[in-house]
Amino acid sequence: MACEYRNGGTAMRSEVTSTESGALLFRFETEQGDCERDSPRMVGSEVHLRLPDDCGGDDIHPDLLALSALLLVLPWIGRGLTLGKGVSQRFAEAVEEDLGVHLHPVDPKLAPRPTPNDGRPGLAFSGGVDSTAALSVMPRETHSVFLERTAFSQRQAARQENSLYKKDAALYACTELSAMGRAVDIVPCDLELIREPVGFPVDLSNAVPLLCVADKRRLDSVGWGTIAEAAYRIGAMGFTDYAKRTTFTRWRCVFETVGLPIFNAVAGVSEVGTSIIVTESPYGSLAQSCIRGQVGQPCGRCWKCFRKSLLDSALKGRWPADKELDVMFAGGEVRQYLNKIPLKHEDVLTYALGRYSGTHPLMLALKRKVRGGELDVDWLERWYGPSLDLAPERYRAGTAQMLSEYLQPMSEADMEGFRGWDLTETVQGERYRTDAANLARLLEKPASSSLYARKERLSAIARGAMRRLRRLTR
Template identity: 40%
Template sequence: MHLDITHEQGRVRVGLVPGEGEPDERKGALARHTATFEVGVEPGAVHPDLLVLSAVLSARPWIVRKVPVTTSVAASPALAQALREGPGLRLGTVDPHLTPRPRPMDGDGAPGLCFSGGTDSVATLAVMPARTRSYHLLRRAPQGDPRATMFVTRAAEQSCALLRAQGWPVEVVGSDVEYLRAEMGFPHDFTTAVPLLLHADRDALDAVAWGAPLEATYRLQRGYFRDFAGSPFLGEWGEVFAAVGLEVCVPVAGVSEVVTSRIVHTHPLGAAAQSCVRGRRLGRPCGRCAKCARKTLLAGAVTGTWPDAAALERQWRGLEPRGHLLADPIKVEPVVAHTVHRYLAGGGDSELLRLVAAKTGPDPLDWLDRSYEPALALVPERYRQEVADRVHRVAPPMKPSEEEAVRAYEVRGLDRSQAQADLEAWFAEHPPQDLLPRATGRVRRVLRARVRSVLARRR
C-alpha cells in the first residue's frame, strides 16, 4: 500500500494506492481511493508521525501485514518500530534522523477525547479534567457520491454546539473517510482518533481518550471477560499512540452503561447526549433502533420511570432490536439482563421482558452500579485521581468479590434452548411493526442522495 499524504490550507488528504497482493475487495471493498479531513492547522505545523499514523488508520483494512507501507511523508524510526511490534505493520518510508513527537511536559499538556455525542462519550467528558479538548469526526459526503445512509449527523453537530455553549472546546472535523468502504462506515475503530491526531501539536495534547464503558472495554457485551491488556487499545495500538506522545486514556472503562446513563441524567452536560445516530435532531432519537430500545431500559433503570408494557414491546419488536434479543449471547447482555430485572422487580408486566429474564437467568449483576477499580490503570497517572474522584461520586468502588464476579463473567455455551425457543415463539406471534417506516425512510434517503449527486454535478 502506498499512502499519498498532502496537507494543504484547511485540509489533509490521504490517497490510497493498493499494491500487489492488496486487493481492493479485502475486508469490505475499497470503493474510493481518497479521504479528506478538514483541519484548522497550518500546513507544516503537524508532526510527520501524526500525518502518517492518520493515514494508516484510514487505510488499515486494506493493508496487508507482509507488504511494507510506503508513504509520501517519512515517519520516525520510533513510529515504525511501534507499528511493527503492535499491529504488525511495516513502514517502508522512514527518516532515520526524524525524532518522534514528544509528549508535552506534565502541566503543559491536555487530554483529548474522541467525541461522538453518545451517552458514553458525554459521560466520559463529564468525568475528565476541565481542560479536556474534544474532537468529533463529522461525516461529509464526497462530491457526486450517490450512496445513502441511515445515519443523520444533525444530532451530533447540535451536541458539539451545546458543549461549546457550556465552555468546552470542541473541534469538528468534516471528512469523507467513511465513504472509502463500499459498505459505509469507519475503516477502523481508531479512525475516530484522526481529528485528534491532526490537532495534537496545535493543542498540546498528551493523551487520547475514548468513551468505552465496562461492557465494551472488557468484552462483557460479547458474553465473556477479556483482560484489557489483551485488547487493541493496549495490546496492538497502545505503544503506537505512545510513540506520537499520546497515552491511551479510557476514563469510564470501569463503569457500566448503567452508570454512564446515570451520569448524563444528573450532569449539566447530559443534554448533549444522544446515542441514536438515526434521530433527526438532538433530543429526538428515532425510537426504532436497537440503541434506542436499550437506552429506554437504561433510562427506566436510572429514573425508576418506565414506559408501559405495550410501548416497550412495540420498540423491541423492530427488526434490529429483536435481532439483539434473539442473539446468544444477547448483545450487551449484562445491561439488558440487569435492566430487565429492575423493570420486573418494580412491578413491570411485559410478557416479552419476562421471557428475556428467563433467558438471561437470575440477575447477579449488582456490580453494574459500581466501579471496577483495576480499570483506573487505564487513565494516565497525572489524571487518575481527578477522574477517580468524579467516578466515585456516582459509582462507589466494587468489593473484591464483585471484581471477581466481573472477571468470572461468562455466558457463552449455556444451555438456554427452552428459553430461546419461547422467545422465538413470542416474536413469531408478534411481527415487526416498523417495516413501513423503514421502507419509507430508505426511499427518502436514496432520493436525498440522488438529489445531492445531481446538485454536485451541476456545480
Template identity: 40%
Template sequence: MHLDIHHEPGRVRIALTPGEGEPVTRKGGLARHTASFTVTVAPRGVHPDLLVLSAVLCARPWIRRQTPVTSNLAGSPALAAALASGPGLRLGSVDPTLAPRPRPEPGVPGLCFSGGTDSVATLAVMPESTRSYHLLQRAPEGERRATMFDTRAAQESCEVVRRHGRRVDVVDSDVEYLRASMGFPHDFTTAVPLLLHADRDRLDVIAWGAPLEATYRLQRGHYRDLAESPFVAEWGPVFAAVGLPVCVPVAGVSELVTSRIVHTHALGAAAQSCVRGPRLGSPCGRCAKCARKTLLAGAVTGRWPSASTLERQWRGAEPRAHLLADPIKVEPVIAHTVHRYLTDGGDSTVLRLVADKVGPDPLPWLSRSFDPALELVPQPYRDEVSDRLHRVAPSMSPAEEQVVRDYDVRGEDRRAAQQALVEWFEAHPPQERWSRIRGRARRESRARARLAREAARRLLPGTRARAGQ
C-alpha cells in the same frame, strides 16, 4: 499500500494506492481511494508521525501485514517500531533522523467525541481543560450513495458542550465513504481529527468513551483481560509513540453508570447515542440502540414506558435480532434493566421472557467501579478521574471484581428460554413489511436531499475560499 499525504491550507488529503495482492475487497471493499479532513493547522504544523499514523488508520483494512506501508512522508523509527510490535504493520518509509513527537509537558487531554452517552459521560469525568474532537461525516462531491445516519444531532451535541465552556473541534471528513459499505474503516479512525490537532493544542493523552462492556468484552458474553484489548495490546504502543498514551476513563464502569452520569450532570443534555435521529432529543426510536437506551433510562430514573410501548419498540426488525442473539449484545445491561423493570411492576411478556433467558440480575457489581481499569487513565489525570467516578460508582469489592473476571454466559443451556423467546417474536412480527420499506425509502430520500443541499452550498460564492482558510 502506498499513502500520499498532502497538508494544504485548511485540509489534509490522503490517497490510497493498494499494493499487489492487497485485499481491496476486505471490510466491505475499497470504494474510493481518497479521503480528506478539514484542519485549522497551518501546513508543516503537524509532526510527520501524526500524519502518517492518520493515513494508516484510514487505510488499515486494506493493508496486508506482509506488505510494507510506504508514504511520501517518512515516519520516525519509533513509530515504525510501535506499528511492528503492536498491529504488526511494516512501515517502509522511515527517516532515521526524525525524532518522535514528544509528550507535551504540561499538556492537555484530548477526547474523541461522538456525542453518545458514553462519550458525554467520559467528558463529564475528565478535567475541564479537556479538548474534544468530533469527526463529522461529509459526502465527497459527486457521491450518490446515501445513508440513514443523520449528523444534525451530533452537531447540536457539540454546540451544547460549547455552551458549557468546553472546547470542541468539529472536523469534516469523507473518510466513511472509502468503504463500499459505508462506515469508519477502522475503530480508531475516529482518532484522526485529534491526531491532526495534537500539536496545535499540546495534547498529551488520547481518550475514548468505551465502557466496561466494551473494554473487557462483556458485551460479547465473556470477560477478556484488559491487557489483550486493542486499546492496550495493539494500538496502545502506537499512540504512545506519538506522545499520546491511551486514556479510557469509563473503562471500569458499565453503561448503567454512564447513563446515570448523563442523567445527573449538566453536560447530559448533549448526549444522544442514536445516529439516525433528526435532532438532539429526538432519537429514531427504531434501532436496537434506542431500545436498549429506553431500558437504561427507565432503570436510572424509575420511569418506564407502558408495556405496549416497550413491546412495540422491541418487535422491530433490529431490536428483535438484538434479543434473539446468543449471547445478547451488552447482555449484563439487558439483564439488569429487564429485572429492574419487572421489580418495578412492569408486565411486558417479552421482557419477562428475556429475563428468563439472561438469568439473575447482575446489579451488585454493575453499578460499581471496576478499579483495575483505572490503569488506563495516565497520570497526571488518574486521581481526578477516579474521584469523579467514585462519586457516582463506588469501588467494587474484591469478590465483585472476581465476578466480573468470571463472567461467561457462552456455556449456559438456554435452549428452552431461547425457544420461548423465538415463539413470542414469531407470534408478534414487526410492523408490516411495506410500511418499513416506505419508511426506509423516505429516510434515504431525505438523506439524498441533504447531500444535494450540501453540494449546492459548496458552490455558493465564497464557500470554497472559506473552506481553505
C-alpha cells in the same frame, strides 16, 4: 508480531497534501501486489478532512500523519507503507513490532513527537452517552474532537443517500459544549467512505481528526468513550482482561510513541454506569446515543434506543405503558437483535429487566431469557479500579476522584462478579435455549392488538418500499 490485518504482499503509498484553508488530503495508491481482503473492500483512494482554520496541515508531525494513514488503510496493507515524509526511527520500529507494517522512509534526524508538558487530554467525542460520560470524568481542559461524517463529492453523497445516520444531535452537543466553555473541534471527514460497506477501517479510525489537530491543540493523550462492555468484553460472551487484549496492546505503544498515550476514562464503567453518570453530569442532557434521530428525539426504533430506554426506565423506576412497549418490540431491528445469542450487551438487559415487575408478555419472556432478577449484577453500577492502571499516570488520581463523584468503586466481591461474567456455558444450556425459543415464538406473533404497534409496522413497511423505489429510480 503477527497481525490479523496483514494481507498478502500488498504495499501501499500514501501522500498527504494540505492547503492554507485547512483542507487535508490523504491519497493512497497500491505500489505492489493485490489486496486479498474482500470484505470490507477498499473502494476509495482518498480521504479528506477539513481542519479548523488555525490547524494547518504543514505543521503536523510526520509520525502523526503516518499513524493517521495507518488508521485509514491498515486492513489493506500487507508488507509496507511508503510515506511522503520520513517518520522517526522509534515510530517506525513500534509500527513494525506491533502492527507488522514496514514504514518507509525513516528520517534519522527526526525526533519522535514528545508528549507536551503543558498538554491536555484529547477525546474522540461522538455525542453519545458513553463519550459524554468520559468527558464528564476527564479533566476540565480536555479537548473534544468530533468527526463529522461528510461527503466531499457527489459520488460520495450518492453512497450516503440511503444511510439512516443523522449527525444533528451530535453537532448540537458540540455547539452547546462550546457554549459551556468546553474546547471542541468539529472536523468534517469522509474516512468511512474509503470502504464498502461504509464504516471505520479499524475500531480506532475515528481518532484521525484528533491526531491531525494534536500538535496545535497540544494534546498529551487520546481517549474514546470505550466502556467496560467493549473493553472487557462483558457486552459479548464474557470477561477478558482489557490489559491483555490485542485490541489494546497492539495500539498502546504506537500511540505512546506519538506522545498520545491511551486514556480511556470509562473503560472500567459499564453502560449502566455511564447512564448514571450522564443523569447527573452537567452535560448529560446533550448526550444522545441514537445516531438516527433528531436533536432530543432518538428514533425509538433501533436496538440502541430499545436497550437504553429499558435501562433508563430501570434507573428511574418508571416503565413505559404496555402499548408503548408494544411499539418498542415491534421494530424489525429490535426483533432481530432480541433473537441473538447472547444478546448484545446482555448484562445491561439483565440489570434493567431485573427491575421490571410489570406483566407485559414480551418483557417477561425477555426477563426470563436474560435471567433478570435471578442474578445479582448490581456491580454494573460501580467502576472497576484496575481499569485506571491503563490510563496515563498523571491522570489516574483525578479520574478516580471524578468517577467516585458519580459512582462507587467496585468492592472485591463486585470485581469477582465482574471478572466472573461469562455466558459461554449459559447460552449452551437447555434453560437458555428454551427461553430464547419462547421469546422468538412470542416475537413472531403480532405484537398485540394495539393500534400503535400496527401503525408502527405499517409505517416500517412504507419506509422500506420508499427506499426500494428510490433505489430503482436512481
